[in-house]
Amino acid sequence: MHGDTHPTALKVLQAVFGYDSFRGPQQAIIEHVMAGGDALVLMPTGGGKSLCYQIPALLREGTAIVVSPLIALMQDQVAALKQNGIKAAYLNSSLDYHEAVEVENQLRAGDLDLLYVAPERLATARMQMLLEQTRIALFAIDEAHCVSQWGHDFRPEYRQLSQLHQRFPQVPRIALTATADVPTRGDIMEHLQLQEAALYNSGFDRPNIRYHIAENQGNAKEQLLRFIREHHDGEAGIVYCLSRRKVEETAIWLERQGLTALPYHAGLPAEQRQQHQTRFLREDGVVVVATIAFGMGIDKPDVRFVAHLNLPKSIEAYYQETGRAGRDGLPANAWMAYGLQDVITLRQMQQDSSAADQQKRIEQQKLDAMLGLCEIISCRRQALLHYFGDHLDAPCGNCDNCLTPPETWEATVAAQKALSCVYRTEQRFGVTYLVDVLLGKSNERITRFGHDRISTFGIGKELTANDWKALFRQLIASGYLSVDMEGHGGIKLTANAKPVLRGEHPLTLRKPSHKPSKAKAARRGSKGASATHSHGPLWEALRQHRRELAEAQGVPAYVIFHDATLAELVEQNPQSLEALGAISGIGARKLADYGEGFLDVILTHQATEQTN
Template identity: 65%
Template structure:
């Protein structure tokens, strides 16, 4: 039902015509279903579909088994590979990208690295999309690289990770996409690499769209909320749940900010230098050029425009080029700078920048994290967040793999996805408890009477033979 709400992240103007249902079929029951709708979206759905007298049922938005990580986006593809190698060397998952070309390139690159990676986007023919979707559902360890056209991850409970190589347009879109991980209740990861170019690309796409000015303002507001989530230093889960009207008093302990709080620094002086340089160069140049001026680089364009004569030329040498990019990304994300969407990416000051420039307010920014530190901390977090796997003995882990192999063979014979037979959680419980009879097998989580009769003996034989 997101599609009927102008505030919803997947708005379709023509779907507002569904309001005629209440007039033409007044005696027919109607139900509106959403996955990640904030309060304003829910209110507009009720209004558009004329459901003012309907009962409302809202479940918790919290997915406590999902670990959230958002990283700075330099060399995002290499960061993705490290994330996969360290945390999910054999697991199934989804990688979301913004464009079809990035989907194709990323899937091909992952395949070159030895992973089973398949592309999925609306530009592929229907047969290819169907085959890739079926392989993802039925084979172990498949990675689907997709645009938001791919939503079928919701039908696969053992998706161990959802990664984003492009910034989602809104928190609703991000939460819906990450929610396709860990539907079996076991630990899963939501990982994203986000950079300055993501912001510029999304803002250009929004400005060039055929949506109304009012709709563009809504999309801009949602993008700002998403950027706020990326740059925040507090618990990400608290912010996500608060966005959906479900405040939580305590930090979650299962996100990157909780497990290794980011360092912050007083950045007002650096921000003043950055904003002043944008202003003095005419508010028409992009980030790279402004950084070159701040660093005092010798460049033909800088000399041509006589910007080497400005008071801001060379005043930023105390920071590296990488550090300045980090500063500018946050200034844009926090609303002190706008990016022109004419294709050139020129920076302009916003009204919010004035008090900061005048020294009337301070500013704290996140410090740039060094890759080695991030990797070590993420490894520690991963070891701590998978108690079900870590608690298994070496013998139980070997039995778990044997049970998985049997499940895969049965699934292939029957032409069904492996999770239809048993979820990973069931196999983990089986490997840990080692039932010796069918009666004991009945006590394993996820083994009902029908599955006990259908599969119990085969899995019991594997347990007894281990």
Template identity: 60%
Template sequence: MQHALDTLRHVFGYDAFRGVQGEIVEHVAGGGDALVLMPTGGGKSMCYQLPALLRQGTAIVVSPLIALMQDQVEALRQLGVKAAFLNSSLDAGAALAVEREFADGALDLLYVAPERLLTPRFLSLLDRARVALFAIDEAHCVSQWGHDFRPEYRQLTLLHERWPEVPRIALTATADAPTRREIVERLGLKDARQFVSSFDRPNIRYTVVAKQDSRRQLVDFLRERRNDSGIVYCLSRKKVEQTAEFLVAQGFTALPYHAGLDAEVRAQHQRRFLREDGVVMCATIAFGMGIDKPDVRYVAHLDLPKSLEGYFQETGRAGRDGDPADAWMAYGLGDAVLLQRMIEESESGEERKRLERRKIETLIGYCESTACRRQTLLAYFGEEHDGDCGHCDNCIAPPKSWDGTVAAQKALSCVYRTGQRFGAAHVIDVLRGADTQKVHQFGHDRLSTYGVGTELDAKQWRSVFRQLVAGGWLQVDVEGHGSLRLTQASAALLKGETTLTLRAEAEKAPKSRRESRGATEAAGDLPHEAQSRFEALRRWRSEVARTQGVPAYVIFHDATLRQIALAEPSNLDALAEVQGVGAAKLERYGAAVLETLSG
């Protein structure tokens, strides 16, 4: 372990391991197999990068995305580590040069896509080289029930079959118990030691708002974040492009990203997002997995994701550097209807459809919950939390509740009397006694439930219907174009055999930590003079990154620059004591950093 700690300090610039990193490094460096579950930003990459430097040979890192490979290789090269990647972005000559380096034992780490690894050419290359370990990143891709299934991952068991003496480490940031079991089974890791870290991301603030005018709500959320980088997820390609255009018109630097765009356009937009500050990436879930940008300050969802697991994975892309970040989502019943329709229209088998329906129900329950968001999220991954985190909307401004039994009875009765053929909007019109053509067309103005719900406005009724669906008292009939139907549970409520407490609609979303404390405090509580030094260091870093054509964070993370600004080192020895300043970076950038501080 002393050798590991010395390497950690010399190469990466850190004096100590985080959490269970040290145990994992010792186990894998000693030749053991491991399954590592650690949240995004928890330091997963260190768990295989450091053993790669401690063992003889080259570590093979299986990674599903080109962007992740390029970022991590560039970051490692900045540290003086001999790293390379093999993927479709290289021409034949460049790929051949990498293969030669690998065969000659000149690399510490080689990143490769699963498709490339499984080719006869690469397998033959592995036979001729010395392999230190196999690292399988994003291991949840092996699960057919997961949100990022990649069939090629299923074939990675051959690594153990052909090279049983080489240790393997599988890593993922999101895996519920069934996915975890499938990773173990599919990758042949039943004898591997499992390391499960806390899934808690205490720096992320979770907020869910009921959809009213989602674009306006998004702009309100982004107004205090104009200089921050963030991601806005939408369900469809069309909505991605419309949202990006809308944000540009509102003065934001926003770019679209989805699978329908030309590959070069996608690559250009991704480069801008990684290398510039203040860029809003409007995207489908085609964007994000493996994005290594540490200073994403928010992830916003304009539509429901497909599962709580997907939501956790996507929101985890915010605040990887540990600084305050936001996970914001606008949610409406129409989202659930659309997702359920997509499930029913898919070609999946009935078992898969049932699983996806349950995942949507769980997600809707999360949205409507009055409990601590963090407690609900962690419980999904089998982790207990006391609640009252003080850093989610439900804890910052606890929602009020009210006895909704009578309102629920009126809603259920109106759904029944209108024939269980209509969506919430029309049923609400009937309850409120609206004078619409549709109400008169179907004679619903003559029903006993017509006008019995005038005590609530349309917004409050929408909240009632969302909660009735979330609680299982109503279900959405997708084949009936989103019409609402009673369930078996409805009878007891209609008969008055049970009561129902509902969440009151919030008047206004609570202020975020940033909005309530100020941007400077939220960014790291720097005194005025240290803040000036920090900004000067960031300007220097941006210029260096632009000259090298790399993302700014591979030079130094904000957290490291912040520590430098606070310590104000006057010489190289003092600078070397700052966490995140390793030997290679000290030699390469030390003099320029000191000059920037003195200027």
């Protein structure tokens, strides 16, 4: 690539990657890095971050060194680059000694455009010596939020990347992330010595993702199955759970319901994890069930939904996990069912952790913000973006609260009863016990403590047990109650409860749902999800041809062409190689390798249609 006569960034974008024009700040970022400048890039998943360093890598002399924390991500990126005729490789623990030496020799000889490495390897003396012998085009630090201990995915090895600037001061650096609140951005700048870098913030909005958060009505797996069957039958998705046990149970249960569901967590043998990940990447319609804490590290563009059966511990984690849906820009769904037990479990995990008190306080604040997002009655996307310092002028029209505004109720009197019951029972008991007292249930435990004789016994019979549990959950989420983790999970009053008890602060809350939750399918187009069901026979024929090509090469199907490219082939119905080359995502190399085969599928389908 470097031998070309000064190709422009736009020509590379069109000829190599097959896209007509740049999006957002891509061109400005690329030109800045090509000129030797450092950059910090905040761009949502699917926004085209990779092109911001891949194109300068092809235009600057030398090899670009890309720091990436996950082996699977490296493998995906390298496979995709090779499909476009780009000389790329990776150095990680998946290579044996001889394979690694071969890559090192390619690097020394200047035969690579890009080399992907893990941060741990970059810090080794062998790698540092290798870099000293190499002409380096730039350093790209992907997933840069990993440098921040206040972030949701801290990797201590990222702190050592500050050495890059010290040892190679003339080499431009570009740090990229999709998830960084304001404190995390400050950490990135400080620890990577990027204080003088240009900041490019293209916002955090993913308008193609539809957000839907439902109450766990005691049958979350059934709710999940109904959601998948109605909106994503036969499509790829990820289901996140809080524990390994729940991952296993959910995967087995979904399999029994006729889905292809595979568990994925750190407790599985490495070979089985790899096998499940490979199936997810290469087969159609596979659902992976994974622990929230275990990053998938995948770059699969056609994940049509991400579901949570438990509450994530922070908005950053939620945003990153849901961001694995719809990377191709086509409509996708982010669905969640959560309940009070999630709150108590996460609070307990925070309390039991060995983290410093300051870290625990930050984690507590992050969980509170996540709870707030779940319980709000206004636009979820506006709240989500606000958390990251982003702004959306009007409600999005593509989240559950916008599409089906939640019913609300004047909950002040009920809240006073609940808060008073907490006080009268000496702030020592859990929600189930408190609900029994409010409903006037006389059992051995209540009688033993004498709580059948207090003023709040039996004063809550106007609501059901589930209504009271939902109210307690919202009071905890809103900061009027807290969970005592020093004792046995008892519910306690906070200072915020006093104005409510005095009648000085009226409360309007979300009304509990008594019917099965239905997530509306996201619309096809710029907002919203089932992206593929309406394509018909040609769509299936193109997918089959793509699948055969991928299997022959041992790569995921989307490395050949994304679903978005196939969808455009269906819509545009090109009749010549020239017309095929104008389709987004088909560059010169892919046109030469695959053009005739895909054109033949289209023309054969057309002839069959005319015959019928």
